[in-house]
Amino acid sequence: MPTSTATVRPVLIAGQWRDANFSDTYQATDPNKNERLAAEFPVSSWQDCDEALNAAVDAARQLRKLPSAKIAEFMERYADRIDAAKDSLVESAFAETGLGKSPRLADVELPRTSNQLRAAAKACRTGNWAMATIDTAAGIRSVFEPLGPVCVFGPNNFPFAFNSVSGGDFAAAIAAGNPVIAKANSSHPETTRLLAEQAAEALTETGLPAATVQLIYRTSHADGERLVSDARTGATGYTGSRGAGLALKAAADKAGKPIYLELSSVNPVAITPAALAERGDEIVGEFITSVLMGTGQFCTNPGMVMLVKGEATDKFIASVTDKFKSSPAGTLLSPAVAKSLSSSIKKLCDFGAELLTGGGEPESGRCAYANTLLKTTASEFLSNPEGFQTEAFGNASLLVVADSVEQLCAAIGHLEGNLTGCLYTAKDGSDEDAASAISFELTPKVGRLLNDKMPTGVAVSAAMNHGGPYPATGHPGFTAVGVPGSLVRFGKLTSFDNVRPNRLPAILQDKNPTGETWRLVDGKWTTAEVA
Amino acid sequence: MPTSTATVRPVLIAGQWRDANFSDTYQATDPNKNERLAAEFPVSSWQDCDEALNAAVDAARQLRKLPSAKIAEFMERYADRIDAAKDSLVESAFAETGLGKSPRLADVELPRTSNQLRAAAKACRTGNWAMATIDTAAGIRSVFEPLGPVCVFGPNNFPFAFNSVSGGDFAAAIAAGNPVIAKANSSHPETTRLLAEQAAEALTETGLPAATVQLIYRTSHADGERLVSDARTGATGYTGSRGAGLALKAAADKAGKPIYLELSSVNPVAITPAALAERGDEIVGEFITSVLMGTGQFCTNPGMVMLVKGEATDKFIASVTDKFKSSPAGTLLSPAVAKSLSSSIKKLCDFGAELLTGGGEPESGRCAYANTLLKTTASEFLSNPEGFQTEAFGNASLLVVADSVEQLCAAIGHLEGNLTGCLYTAKDGSDEDAASAISFELTPKVGRLLNDKMPTGVAVSAAMNHGGPYPATGHPGFTAVGVPGSLVRFGKLTSFDNVRPNRLPAILQDKNPTGETWRLVDGKWTTAEVA
Incomplete structure (x- = not known):
């Protein structure tokens, strides 16, 4: 392993910004100048993935014990921090992607990103994504619960809104109660690092497990495939090229691990x-x-x-x-x-x-x-x-x-x-x-x-489907954008059959936990308490 | 190809009971006597699968044009026919499986099967499975729509309730608006044939496309894998052994085709x-x-x-x-x-x-x-x-x-x-x-x-999860039993963005199509019309 130097950026693992275990480094390019940017980022070895997975499993266990409102608080705090850090984030994203500073980055994509986090936080707080279902006659109640650590691979084209550490898949995975291991897109690693800094601060401020958000910048292809198929991984969200996505899909499928892909589309x-x-x-x-x-x-x-x-x-x-x-x-x-x-x-x-x-x-x-x-x-x-x-x-x-x-x-x-x-x-x-x-x-x-409308706008709406039949995505039933729909991808359906009332998750108890949580009770959607 | 003989049972393809294209035959065993039963069943060649797929694609197109109520009528008619044919179905299932005639087959499993069809018919009629979502501000509306031809592989242990031509996966696929290509379980092919006869009659009586239900008895492993991964296939439901299921999963995954598996479990x-x-x-x-x-x-x-x-x-x-x-x-x-x-x-x-x-x-x-x-x-x-x-x-x-x-x-x-x-x-x-x-x-x-309850009862309830993390099933977010949850497996999410009102599916138009269909309108679940 090369000795890390001051210019090689640290990874965020188990709440620590620490030197990576790496065999190689890379730099992003300023596309307006076609010149490499100064900062070096490590290509992590498996050891970093392994430590991140262990920390994520531990965080997932802790998160299961926390009320949803705590997770929502973190997301809201993180959203506020992103808004406050706008100037430096926009500078960095501009340098790494060449996308326009204004309106694109500063006035469209960044507010979309923080608002997406807030919308996901709201869904997390109410639990409206989790489809709580109560059958009083049968004595059975079901709900979507967290799935476990989620690996997120973000694309090159949205340094904020689809960033692996702040974008749609990230927000959905966290709001569903899961820790995220983010793999930065190699075209904008510094922007991703800056976002992760805000996330880490927000975690501390709101008292969530430090390993709820972790960041590595790149791995070998083989380690990427190992990561998505590891027994400790709950699921993966990937947006990017078809070739890389299908290689990850093959690995995840073989291990029986859900993977949500957004691949190519000619629209x-x-x-x-x-x-x-x-x-x-x-x-x-x-x-x-x-x-x-x-x-x-x-x-x-x-x-x-x-x-x-x-x-x-x-x-x-x-x-x-x-x-x-x-x-x-x-x-x-x-x-x-x-x-x-x-x-x-x-x-x-x-x-x-x-x-x-x-x-x-x-x-x-x-x-x-x-x-x-x-x-x-x-x-x-x-x-x-x-x-x-x-x-x-x-x-x-x-x-x-x-x-x-x-x-x-x-x-x-x-x-x-x-x-x-x-x-x-x-x-x-x-x-x-x-x-x-x-x-x-x-x-x-x-x-x-x-x-009578062009396709490029993707509203964050409950009715949005940012998905589609293969090979646009890996499954025709899921959306990557839209709250609460995108959250269910990172949930595990659990049925509680004859489970004693005091042991039920709050969302399945007779009392409506928030007074505004939608639940399907005996065939009717309602926010009322169970009579 | 061997010449078909009177004792080799016909397949049901494109609405015709016709001689199979086959290279081999098999017989079921009466487990109470450990003796082979007389009837011979063909191991279909790819030609049968190919013709079934073509007919299913055509049926899927026709089904998309029919109101859900027509599909529901078929399922209800079929349920009535199963009840009426109880005696012969029970005799056949007893001879092929050795399961008790009464109460098990006649008084538990058969009524469960017809009632399951009726429950699925109800979900089909109301569309309550399809999660119609309306965002009036954004002008976007979404709903789960049929996915295309569904292949169903049934297990050996429920000759009625999980039969590929009458059971849970079948009912869910049909209720979601899809035609089914059923592959009989080799332990009870005659029971499956008798059920398919009732299905075919019910199709005729209710005017549905004849290829809405098709039946083959067995294929080679290679043809099975080809079937689930064929471009014409929409999705597959499989219940059975882990080995066979994982081979089908590998084929389907590679082709990007959804496959829902229920495999082994020690409970x-x-x-x-x-x-x-x-x-x-x-x-x-x-x-x-x-x-x-x-x-x-x-x-x-x-x-x-x-x-x-x-x-x-x-x-x-x-x-x-x-x-x-x-x-x-x-x-x-x-x-x-x-x-x-x-x-x-x-x-x-x-x-x-x-x-x-x-x-x-x-x-x-x-x-x-x-x-x-x-x-x-x-x-x-x-x-x-x-x-x-x-x-x-x-x-x-x-x-x-x-x-x-x-x-x-x-x-x-x-x-x-x-x-x-x-x-x-x-x-x-x-x-x-x-x-x-x-x-x-x-x-x-x-x-x-x-x-405080043993696991063997599986109630047909909206809150039931008959599913679980891999390798119990292929995905932790889906249930194979329970209406409406099991239907969404066979749906494709479609978002209608700025689509002209007269062109929207009935379920997404302002008027509630049945007066009792639950829709998520601007964040609230309601059966009301859109104001």
């Missing part, structure tokens, strides 16, 4: 000729905003537009092409993203997609790639649906032009599972038959169906 | 000395009834009893041993079950368990094995926890005697996931500390915790 947008004839310019504007925002680096970026040939479609294509050309290419998150985008575009061209604008090599002075628009026909798509669904993560999109609505429907029938699917039709209702046919094919393929 | 029962001192005879009686009922062939059979050494425990062991000796050994379901039980007992003895009574070889004139009671110490258990958790499915149980409550808790800490865990303590509350310590360890290990 098809179907637009009928009548919609374009009616409000083509408006739709062009909505599409351009959605597809180029954040340099297209959203899980729900509209990477495929499905059209039916004709005059209005030709006009749409010409207009979008112009706007792709005239819009400046945004900065990408990292050299890896630029390289991957370039490689995906090359693949799509090799499969026969026509390059309308963009393509080429990544810029050298910063992490960037030309806004890229590609086109193919639905019949070509149908000849190689897998190839044409290659995700080009970033400021790129593929237009698929069908001969007819029927052919467009056939193409949709060959789509893989996606997070979202959009349908734009005429507002005057003149193409309701087409709308109906397309919706029927599209709905089973997507986690969220949108009408 | 630990912890009994404190104070409970035995207080009411030892009573507990002996409850245990004997539970462990020998149905010749111990329940998923929730109490296969392990955890005790603390002492006088009351010695008396309990002596009394249970006497009762095991004096009770007649019941008939086992099949030669395979007798062989497997004998093999498991041998293993446990090899690991060092002491044989208190029973053991030996299976009987030859019928499928049976001596009532078998084994004993070990908690310290021996702790030296080989995996070995001592070998499931001995049938009329057998292992007593684990600890030196202290602390040691008993340590042993529990090494248990695998189980369906159930029971705790018997003194009713006078004198050992509440022990109860608390044991419960704390036992709860995370089990899907259902019981107090």
